[in-house]
Amino acid sequence: MDASPSRPATAYPVPARPAPVTIIAEPLDTEAWLAAMGAGDDTGALAVFIGRCRGEKGRLHALELEHYPGMAEAEIGRIMDRARTRWPLSELMVVHRTGLVAVGEPIVLVAAGSNHRDAAFDAVRFVMDFLKTDAPFWKREHLVDGTVGDWVDAKETDDAARARWA
Amino acid sequence: MKVKYFAWVRERIGVPEEEITLPDGVATAGDLIVWLKGRGEGYAHALERDRFIRVAIDQQHATHDAPVTAAREVALFPPMTGG
Numbered sequence: 001m002d003a004s005p006s007r008p009a010t011a012y013p014v015p016a017r018p019a020p021v022t023i024i025a026e027p028l029d030t031e032a033w034l035a036a037m038g039a040g041d042d043t044g045a046l047a048v049f050i051g052r053c054r055g056e057k058g059r060l061h062a063l064e065l066e067h068y069p070g071m072a073e074a075e076i077g078r079i080m081d082r083a084r085t086r087w088p089l090s091e092l093m094v095v096h097r098t099g100l101v102a103v104g105e106p107i108v109l110v111a112a113g114s115n116h117r118d119a120a121f122d123a124v125r126f127v128m129d130f131l132k133t134d135a136p137f138w139k140r141e142h143l144v145d146g147t148v149g150d151w152v153d154a155k156e157t158d159d160a161a162r163a164r165w166a
Numbered sequence: 167m168k169v170k171y172f173a174w175v176r177e178r179i180g181v182p183e184e185e186i187t188l189p190d191g192v193a194t195a196g197d198l199i200v201w202l203k204g205r206g207e208g209y210a211h212a213l214e215r216d217r218f219i220r221v222a223i224d225q226q227h228a229t230h231d232a233p234v235t236a237a238r239e240v241a242l243f244p245p246m247t248g249g
Contacts, residue, residue: 065248066173068170068172068222068243071225071226075225075226108248128249131248132246132248133245134227136172136246136248137246138172138173138243138246138247138248140173151174151247152247154246154247
């Protein structure tokens with residue numbers, strides 16, 4: 001039997017002032033989170049990355065995400081601290097899903113604001129590259145035929161992406 | 167000490183976490199993995215490719231040679247696949 005978590009229909013209620021890192025089990029309304037984060041008058045560049053659940057050519061119904069509560073927030077926080085020491089950022093926010101994420105739904109939102117675009121682009125990429133290999137989340141496939149598939153294997157290309165920043 | 171397991175390590179061992187009293191001779195995370203492998207079939211299956219198992223000590227990533235004797239919480243899990 002499928003003992004996976006059910007998927008709440010309504011989005012997580014976005015706080016008026018979002019924390020730098022939030023992990024949610026409900027649908028991620030990217031527009032609402034970005035509006036709540038806002039941006040300062042001197043933020044000339046706001047770079048946004050949205051990671052989505054891919055359908056794998058019709059094979060997948062959803063991805064189930066497990067995380068290590070406490071460490072996941074702490075590890076993403078440490079990655080963001082390193083980004084803030086490398087680039088002058090006026091905004092930096094990460095929102096990450098857990099639970100069942102249907103094909104096409106957002107899994108992660110990363111937003112970085114700065115005076116100029118290079119810092120914003122680089123910070124978003126840096127946070128994503130480290131988040132992929134170091135943040136304690138694990139994905140399992142749920143297939144369109146209703147069965148629960150395999151845990152997703154880590155990719156060597158993700159390790160290579162992370163190594164670029166050494 | 168509390169030991170936590172995640173993803174397929176958790177499934178194969180059969181529990182998400184447990185309290186463990188470290189036996190003499192278990193000093194590092196690697197020692198702990200080797201000792202746990204001897205506790206039963208599920209543990210042996212979960213930790214068979216022990217070089218692939220990632221370790222966190224008190225919610226920070228650690229290497230297999232890191233000491234665990236003073237740890238409050240040790241976690242064992244597969245390579246991560248978030249994002």
